[in-house]
Amino acid sequence: MNTLIIEHDIQEVVQHAIEKHGKTPDALIPILSEVNHVLGYIPAEAMREVKKQVHNSAEGLFVAESQLYGIASFYDMLSTQPRGRHVIKFCENAPCHVVGGKAIWDTLRENLGLENGETTPDNKWTLVTTSCIGLCSVGPVLLVDDDMYGNVTTDQIPEILGRYE
Amino acid sequence: MKTKRAMILVSADSESIRLGANELLENLKEALDAYGLQDEVDIATIVDTGRSNILPIVVVYPEAAIYGPVKPGDARYLVEEHLYKGRIAEDLLAPPKELTGQIGSLRAHKGYNPAEQRIVLERAGRIDPENIEEAITHNGYEALGKTLAEMTPEQVIEVVEKSGLQGRGGAGFLTGRKWKFVRAAAGEKKYVICNADESEPGTFKDRIVLEGDPHVILEAMAIAGYAVGADEGYIYIRGEYGLAYRRLQHAIEQAEEYGVLGRNIFNTDFNFHIHLHAGAGAYVCGEETALIESIEGKRGVPRSRPPYPVTHGLWNKPTTVNNVETLANIPAIIRNGAEWYRSFGTPSSPGTKVYTIMGNVNFSGVIEVPMGITLREVINIYAKGMKPGSVLKLAQTGGSSGSIIPAALQDVPMDFESFRKAGVSLGSGALLICDQNTCIVDLVKVLLQFFRFESCGKCTPCRIGTQRAYEIVERISQGEGKISDLDTLINLAVEMERASNCGLGQTAAVPIRDMLKHFRTEVEAHIQTGTCPTGICEMMTKEVEPI
Numbered sequence: 001m002n003t004l005i006i007e008h009d010i011q012e013v014v015q016h017a018i019e020k021h022g023k024t025p026d027a028l029i030p031i032l033s034e035v036n037h038v039l040g041y042i043p044a045e046a047m048r049e050v051k052k053q054v055h056n057s058a059e060g061l062f063v064a065e066s067q068l069y070g071i072a073s074f075y076d077m078l079s080t081q082p083r084g085r086h087v088i089k090f091c092e093n094a095p096c097h098v099v100g101g102k103a104i105w106d107t108l109r110e111n112l113g114l115e116n117g118e119t120t121p122d123n124k125w126t127l128v129t130t131s132c133i134g135l136c137s138v139g140p141v142l143l144v145d146d147d148m149y150g151n152v153t154t155d156q157i158p159e160i161l162g163r164y165e
Numbered sequence: 166m167k168t169k170r171a172m173i174l175v176s177a178d179s180e181s182i183r184l185g186a187n188e189l190l191e192n193l194k195e196a197l198d199a200y201g202l203q204d205e206v207d208i209a210t211i212v213d214t215g216r217s218n219i220l221p222i223v224v225v226y227p228e229a230a231i232y233g234p235v236k237p238g239d240a241r242y243l244v245e246e247h248l249y250k251g252r253i254a255e256d257l258l259a260p261p262k263e264l265t266g267q268i269g270s271l272r273a274h275k276g277y278n279p280a281e282q283r284i285v286l287e288r289a290g291r292i293d294p295e296n297i298e299e300a301i302t303h304n305g306y307e308a309l310g311k312t313l314a315e316m317t318p319e320q321v322i323e324v325v326e327k328s329g330l331q332g333r334g335g336a337g338f339l340t341g342r343k344w345k346f347v348r349a350a351a352g353e354k355k356y357v358i359c360n361a362d363e364s365e366p367g368t369f370k371d372r373i374v375l376e377g378d379p380h381v382i383l384e385a386m387a388i389a390g391y392a393v394g395a396d397e398g399y400i401y402i403r404g405e406y407g408l409a410y411r412r413l414q415h416a417i418e419q420a421e422e423y424g425v426l427g428r429n430i431f432n433t434d435f436n437f438h439i440h441l442h443a444g445a446g447a448y449v450c451g452e453e454t455a456l457i458e459s460i461e462g463k464r465g466v467p468r469s470r471p472p473y474p475v476t477h478g479l480w481n482k483p484t485t486v487n488n489v490e491t492l493a494n495i496p497a498i499i500r501n502g503a504e505w506y507r508s509f510g511t512p513s514s515p516g517t518k519v520y521t522i523m524g525n526v527n528f529s530g531v532i533e534v535p536m537g538i539t540l541r542e543v544i545n546i547y548a549k550g551m552k553p554g555s556v557l558k559l560a561q562t563g564g565s566s567g568s569i570i571p572a573a574l575q576d577v578p579m580d581f582e583s584f585r586k587a588g589v590s591l592g593s594g595a596l597l598i599c600d601q602n603t604c605i606v607d608l609v610k611v612l613l614q615f616f617r618f619e620s621c622g623k624c625t626p627c628r629i630g631t632q633r634a635y636e637i638v639e640r641i642s643q644g645e646g647k648i649s650d651l652d653t654l655i656n657l658a659v660e661m662e663r664a665s666n667c668g669l670g671q672t673a674a675v676p677i678r679d680m681l682k683h684f685r686t687e688v689e690a691h692i693q694t695g696t697c698p699t700g701i702c703e704m705m706t707k708e709v710e711p712i
Contacts, residue, residue: 024462032445033404067463074464075445077446094367094608132365136595137523
């Protein structure tokens, strides 16, 4: 079991997210985003818990676990699988590509020993590609967790990675 | 079959034909035969080039040399100089295009050089976005006050319609007309949605508006609400825009506190509440019906249309969905009137456009200029030219709703109508400027990778089409392509355009078409010789000689 989950009681995390966003259909994605943010991913247990707390047929509010899984697996910022402590998102779109993005991607893969979507055995890093994150004037761009790095060069990569424990 | 090493394009619109383009085309073919170049050089026709004063025009690739006006009698000389001897025929080159009158008359904003015309970004960067009082001292909420005090909803719609404002999200639909439909739609409950799911690769104009001046959007949404008869609005902002989210959240709180949002706005009986809704990472949610599904707590899968959101939108109620940049024009239009707005841009595309510039140029960033300036002007003036050693090969105007524009079309005025005529699309206003080291096959591979990743999977033409197209282009990029692949790609493009449920699958065909229309020679070189002319693609054969 993921270490993050031991630190957090899933029921509490879900409850807190529901208190913040409410029990309405338009709150479902914000609730799951919040759970994903706290736990690093959305475990099946959390989806069961969201269903249990939000579904209310008397009020005409129908929520199925399959619907929640449908959401969690559809959106790119949500994950149904545990991820590393730090997630590196690399922009693979054309604006970053034409200003040298591929060399950065290759350097990242070499430094981490990872391919797209993989996590290091020590659970420290997950490496994924992402679509454009709107920082195109400073490409190539990558995100480590919520930290943005622009105008990245290959020789900066070891230094950037070294900032994270 | 020999590899084509060059391509000639001859303008063949009615004006060019009147000036002898048909005879010119025949003479060029004869000259190619005379020099034995017929197997090495492709020749084709193009339509509107945006240079009506120098017709007929001849463009020669790969140098992208633009010649004009070229008389039928010049054909042999042109072929001899450029294609046989391999040097540019300087004396036939088209004169550099004069600046569009619009730019000449712009007065430089303090701190902005060269001059821009800022309407959408009027306050962005000039005020503290977290302080509503700064917005108010710079005309903020003045238009909303005027609307509520002096205007009927019908008058608001009339002004917006007369201004000619077109949706800036890519489709270019008339905003006033959309509001009119929603106002006319049956039902008490209606919604205003601000589409801030800006995800087109290379586009970050909306982020600049939201981060720099969140109040302009709140004000515009309230005006829209008054006009269409809605008391509730949603801002659907992409999940990745954390700073913009926090600023909007703060701005909404402040606006409610100051009585310009919420209940009894300006002490009238008009109420308008705004919900801020963050997405969770899906490009397709920029499509308005997918966006609505997403707000409703579902997968962001586009609905079948009709019915359209103007009658059946959020929770099946009439809904206007407007892009951030579109909305940001509204307060200025209300304050200054439709005539004032029409004094910018072109008659068919009034107003300004916010562009994001990036790629192999000296300046990357965001500019706001009148509609109708040309790509050449953007590159030379605003982007401060190509990087040293770089020559323009093509520009890409946005992830999906845009086009790949070859250098030959850099003088087409960038407005909805001129672009439509030239067969290209303005898209979201992202201008990715690419130099001679960009391989068309590699670029299209990257674009198709985006589409196959972002396809929602609902309809087959898009789900399978983007995947198959990617596989084929990848194979070509590895030197394993076949000539028959090109027909397969065109067939895929046709079916994706014809049968896809939404714009994503339909426009995924655009890069394929543009690649084969403007750069077929380069694609064929990959297939026939197994080499990449720019040396970018990694060939499986590993026998690439540097070129």
